[in-house]
Amino acid sequence: MSMDFTLGRDAIARLCDRVEAAQQGAYAIPKLTDDYPNMTIGDGYAVQLELRRRFIAQGHRQVGWKAGLTSKAKMIQMGVNVPSIGFLTDRMARPESSAIKTSDLVHPRVECEVAFVMKKGLKGPGCTRQDVLDATDYVLPAVEIIDSRFSGFKFDLPSVVADNGSSARFVGGGRARYPADIDLRTLGVVMEKNGEIATLGASAAVLGHPAEAIAMLVNILAELGEELPAGSFVMSGGITEAIPVKPGDSIVARFQELGSVSMRFIE
Ligand code: OOG
Ligand code: MG
Secondary structure, three states: OOOOOOOOHHHHHHHHHHHHHHHHHOOOEOOHHHOOOOOOHHHHHHHHHHHHHHHHHOOOOEEEEEEEOOEHHHHHHHOOOOOEEEEEEHHHEOOOOOEEEOOOOOOOEEEEEEEEEEOOOEOOOOOOHHHHHHHEEEEEEEEEEEOOOEHHHOOOHHHHHHOHHHEEEEEEOOOOEOHHHOOOOOOEEEEEEOOEEEEEEEHHHEOOOHHHHHHHHHHHHHHOOOOEOOOOEEEOOOOOOOEEOOOOOEEEEEEOOOEEEEEEEEO
């Protein structure tokens, strides 16, 4: 991927105003490319990094990053064929087994992901799956609650990148494992909603191996002039399609080898 940046500071600030207001007010907006049809993926990242700058200035703390659109199921569901990344902050984290509010979200969906915690920093370009495995402290199961701020959950890549990859909430839990002790490619996952199977898959759905998604993320970071610091919490992307949730729903994500992660949703 090569990153083109075409928008000036003013346009980036204006687009960031829209995304920030929609995130904080929990309302849907038209996709940004309706008004800026020539917006590039690079421009989307410029808006995302401006949003991160504002959040950090407001006291949010970045805890890591997420890869998105890394599985076929997700690419087909969203109609996009290139992976993306987004930042994660302390304000998005929720404890395992907790009740998650939906009144401050637009139209939340949940997805199962393998999360990595890094013991060493990584820097692209040229980061490989093996580099990622060598730098990983442990992996754990996670559920991401995504919430596109675009009407109908419909977008294109520049718009979703500007909206920080639909990041909203995330829950890590289950059982942490060292990557050398399990086969990260063949982990089965089952997501249950209200006691019934909603979707299921295997971790190889994520670019053949979830560590591949982390390598891709590190290489995108390099194009943005950033690196992945030691201690980061990094999600590798939804294995299956995302499942809509509403108040009253309860979710259990069962991961082979990694235990389960559960939560329920309230008004
Ligand atoms: C974009 C975010 C994708 C994933 O894991 O694929 C994502 C979206 O689908 O709204 O987080
Ligand atoms: Mg995700």
